[in-house]
Amino acid sequence: MAVKHVLLARFNDEVSPEAVDDLIKGYANLVSLVPSMKAFHWGRDVSIENLHQGFTxxxxxxxxxxxxxxxxxxxxxxxxxxxxxxPALEKVIVIDYVPTAVN
Incomplete structure (x- = not known):
């Protein structure tokens, strides 16, 4: 059964947008370098609830x-x-979980 590895992050303020983009590209590239990593997705917080606790x-x-x-x-x-x-992160949380379908 698949396992999801979720990382929530907030980058340090002094990390430039270009450096963030380069880090994200490097993260995405791990799929081609690490055989056990089957897929990768990422995104920025777009919630209107303002419950992100600073994670972006x-x-x-x-x-x-x-x-x-x-x-x-x-x-x-x-x-x-x-x-x-x-080192580019101010805050980080990592959670691994097994997705469960609701019937």
Whole structure:
């Protein structure tokens, strides 16, 4: 069963929009570098409810299972990317979940 890996982020104010774009491209490129990462989607907060608690970006990756996430976390391409990405963030939350359909 697929597992979703969701990362909510707020970039540091001093990170330029161009640098943010480059980081997002690097994140998206991990799909081609990490075999266990099956899909990647991202977006900016557009909610009118103002409940985002300062988070501005959502990143969602799909894996076949929890072992795939463990492989992703340890993969050298992810480690290298995380060393550039995480220092650019002011806030971050990561949640992994198994989607459940409602019948």
């Amino acid at each position: 970006h959502v990143f969602e990756s799909t894996f076949d299972d929890a072992e795939g996430i463990a492989e992703y976390i340890a993969h050298p391409s992810h480690v290298e990317f995380a060393n550039r990405f995480l």
